[in-house]
Amino acid sequence: MILTHGGALSNLPLFLAIDAGLLAARGLDVQAPRLDGFSSTVARLRNRTATIGTTGFTHVLADADDADPLVVVAGSGMRGxxxxxxxxxxxxxxxxxxxxxxxxxxxxxxxxxxxxxxxxxxxxxxxxxxxxxxxxxxxxxxxxxxxxxxxxxxxxxxxxxxxxxxxxxxxGMDYPDTVLVARHSALMARPAEITALISAMLEAERMIATHPDDALAAVAHRFPGFSLAELRLGLAGQPPRVDLRGLEAVILDRWTTVRRLAGCPNGSPPSGLIDFSCLDAAIGQHMTTPERMTHVH
Known part of the structure; x- marks a missing residue:
C-alpha cells in the first residue's frame, strides 16, 4: 500500500501508526514516501501514485468531479x-x-x-x-x-x-483540517485494508492521549528543528480526531468556497464524498476486542 501524507501535526495518528509499527502489526505492508514539497500530497493523489492518504479536506471537494473521486473515510487532525x-x-x-x-x-x-x-x-x-x-x-x-x-x-x-x-x-470550534481519504475504487476494492489502517490510527490516537510525550518523541524525526516542548504545544492546538462522525456538515459547508477557488462548477456536492463505513467497522472492532498493551519506543 502506497500512502501519502502532509507534514503538519494533523497527520500525527498516521505518523505514529507507521513509526510505532501499528500498521505492520495488522499485516499492512505500507510505503509512505517522504514529501518533496508542500504540494507533493495533492500531486501524488492526483497522479494516482497513491490512492490512499491524509490530506486537507478541501482536496475532496475540489476534485469531486473526478471519474474516480476521492472519498473522506476518516479523520486525522482537528483545528490547528x-x-x-x-x-x-x-x-x-x-x-x-x-x-x-x-x-x-x-x-x-x-x-x-x-x-x-x-x-x-x-x-x-x-x-x-x-x-x-x-x-x-x-x-x-x-x-x-x-x-x-x-x-x-x-x-x-x-x-x-x-x-x-x-x-x-x-x-466553529470543531473543524477538521487533515482527513484520511481513499479513491472510490480503492474503497470498493480494498475495504479490509482501509479498515485496518483506520484501526491502527485509532490505536495511535489512544496512545497519543495516554502517553503524549512518548508518542511525540516517536515521530519527532518528522519535524526536524522542533523541540518536544514545541510539539507538545502544537498538539494542544491541533489534536488528533480519527472519528469524524457527526462533523460531515463542517466539511460539506466549505463546498462553495472551495469550488470557487478551484475554478470548478458550483452546483451541489455529489453524494458519496464522505463514506464512514470502514470507520464504523474499525470502531466496532475496537469495541469488541480487548485493548492491547501498546508501548511507544
Whole structure:
C-alpha cells in the first residue's frame, strides 16, 4: 500500500501508526514516501501514485468531479490552522500581500476571512512553497500576514506574531483540517485494508492521549528543528480526531468556497464524498476486542 501524507501535526495518528509499527502489526505492508514539497500530497493523489492518504479536506471537494473521486473515510487532525500577522496586527485593517497555500484548507480559511472582514481590494494572495518560506516571509515583512499550521503556529506566536484567527470564528470550534481519504475504487476494492489502517490510527490516537510525550518523541524525526516542548504545544492546538462522525456538515459547508477557488462548477456536492463505513467497522472492532498493551519506543 502506497500512502501519502502532509507534514503538519494533523497527520500525527498516521505518523505514529507507521513509526510505532501499528500498521505492520495488522499485516499492512505500507510505503509512505517522504514529501518533496508542500504540494507533493495533492500531486501524488492526483497522479494516482497513491490512492490512499491524509490530506486537507478541501482536496475532496475540489476534485469531486473526478471519474474516480476521492472519498473522506476518516479523520486525522482537528483545528490547528491560523492566520498570523506581525506583532500588533489587526485582521480588520490588513493590507498588502498575504501568504497562503494553494489547494489547501489554509487557502479556504484566508478566503473566508477576506469575505468576513472585507479585505478584498486591500490585500493580495501570494502562494508559498513551504511552511518555512511562509514563516520567513512574515518575519522579514515580505508579506503582511500568513496562514500556517501547527507546530509553526505555536513557534511564531511565541516569537511575537499575532494570532488573527484560529478558524473558529468562521468554522466553529470543531473543524477538521487533515482527513484520511481513499479513491472510490480503492474503497470498493480494498475495504479490509482501509479498515485496518483506520484501526491502527485509532490505536495511535489512544496512545497519543495516554502517553503524549512518548508518542511525540516517536515521530519527532518528522519535524526536524522542533523541540518536544514545541510539539507538545502544537498538539494542544491541533489534536488528533480519527472519528469524524457527526462533523460531515463542517466539511460539506466549505463546498462553495472551495469550488470557487478551484475554478470548478458550483452546483451541489455529489453524494458519496464522505463514506464512514470502514470507520464504523474499525470502531466496532475496537469495541469488541480487548485493548492491547501498546508501548511507544
Amino acid at each position: 490552522m491560523a492566520l498570523l500577522g506581525p506583532e500588533g496586527a489587526d485582521v480588520r485593517t490588513l493590507s498588502g500581500a498575504i501568504g497562503t497555500f494553494t489547494d489547501d484548507p489554509m487557502q479556504v480559511l484566508l478566503a473566508d476571512q477576506t469575505e468576513r472582514h472585507g479585505l478584498a481590494g486591500r490585500t493580495t494572495v501570494r502562494f508559498m512553497g513551504s511552511l518555512t518560506e511562509a514563516a520567513d516571509a512574515l518575519a522579514s515583512g515580505a508579506v503582511t500576514a500568513i496562514t500556517t499550521v501547527e507546530p509553526w503556529i505555536g513557534r511564531l506566536v511565541a516569537a511575537g506574531a499575532t494570532l488573527l484567527s484560529d478558524g473558529s470564528d468562521v468554522w
